Amino acid sequence: MSQTLTKILYIEDDEDIQSVAKIVLEVVGGLTLRSCRSGKEALQPETVTFAPDLMLLDVMMPEMDGPTTLTKLREMPGLKNTPVIFMTAKVQTSEVEYYKSLGAIGVIAKPFDPMQLAEQVRQLWKEHQNESAYE
Amino acid sequence: MNSEKKQKNLSDAINALGAIFLERIPKTMDSMEAELHAIALDKNNQLPWKTLHHLLHTMAGSAGMFNYNELGSRARALEIRINTILKEQPDSVEDFLNDHHAFIAWARQNYVKTN
Numbered sequence: 001m002s003q004t005l006t007k008i009l010y011i012e013d014d015e016d017i018q019s020v021a022k023i024v025l026e027v028v029g030g031l032t033l034r035s036c037r038s039g040k041e042a043l044q045p046e047t048v049t050f051a052p053d054l055m056l057l058d059v060m061m062p063e064m065d066g067p068t069t070l071t072k073l074r075e076m077p078g079l080k081n082t083p084v085i086f087m088t089a090k091v092q093t094s095e096v097e098y099y100k101s102l103g104a105i106g107v108i109a110k111p112f113d114p115m116q117l118a119e120q121v122r123q124l125w126k127e128h129q130n131e132s133a134y135e
Numbered sequence: 136m137n138s139e140k141k142q143k144n145l146s147d148a149i150n151a152l153g154a155i156f157l158e159r160i161p162k163t164m165d166s167m168e169a170e171l172h173a174i175a176l177d178k179n180n181q182l183p184w185k186t187l188h189h190l191l192h193t194m195a196g197s198a199g200m201f202n203y204n205e206l207g208s209r210a211r212a213l214e215i216r217i218n219t220i221l222k223e224q225p226d227s228v229e230d231f232l233n234d235h236h237a238f239i240a241w242a243r244q245n246y247v248k249t250n
Binding site: 014016017019020023024027028060062089110111112114115 | 141142144145146148149152155156189192193195196197198199200201207211
């Protein structure tokens with residue numbers, strides 16, 4: 001049975017990008033976000049309480065990058081199998097394959113088109129749901 | 136609220152954020168110049184390189200998102216050159232410093248309002 005996407009854990013250190021993404025995902029996408037400016041903030045207990053359906057992670061962040069943050073998030077209750085999408089400027093094929101090898105259901109290139117972001121996220125979610133249905 | 140009005144409101148909100156981004160460019164350029172100065176004093180000090188890298192990375196992402204594409208692509212090019220330098224692959228530090236100063240001058244000329 002497919003799951004509805006309603007809550008996203010969003011981790012992005014850049015204030016401008018986070019502000020825009022929040023507006024488009026919440027207003028256009030109708031989604032509920034827990035927005036964090038760092039991996040450290042995302043690893044707080046509030047994330048477990050929030051129980052996201054999906055995690056949207058920037059790759060390049062100071063102190064703790066996206067992949068490292070994901071490894072630690074996976075150790076938190078309820079997050080072991082939560083789908084993740086990475087956002088990065090590095091979207092060459094080999095790099096996309098690397099992020100997918102970490103378990104990402106997709107990669108969104110930066111800079112992104114704000115007017116398309118919600119649709120991109122929903123499309124990747126839909127593809128993931130369809131693949132999961134056949135497993 | 137109909138879909139068209141919603142899109143307009145969204146577009147206005149993003150444009151407003153873009154205007155704030157533009158207003159911060161002078162300060163960002165000041166920060167970059169400070170790091171370039173630190174690098175010129177000690178090219179082997181990793182900290183200003185990393186700080187500058189982060190400033191360029193942030194600028195590239197935000198500029199592109201707000202459709203200031205040339206600003207974003209120039210910042211990205213300089214960011215990539217720092218990656219090369221930090222990996223100790225050949226790239227003249229002096230050339231990089233000169234090119235970065237030129238980028239700052241260009242950005243100030245093209246993206247900073249003068250009264």
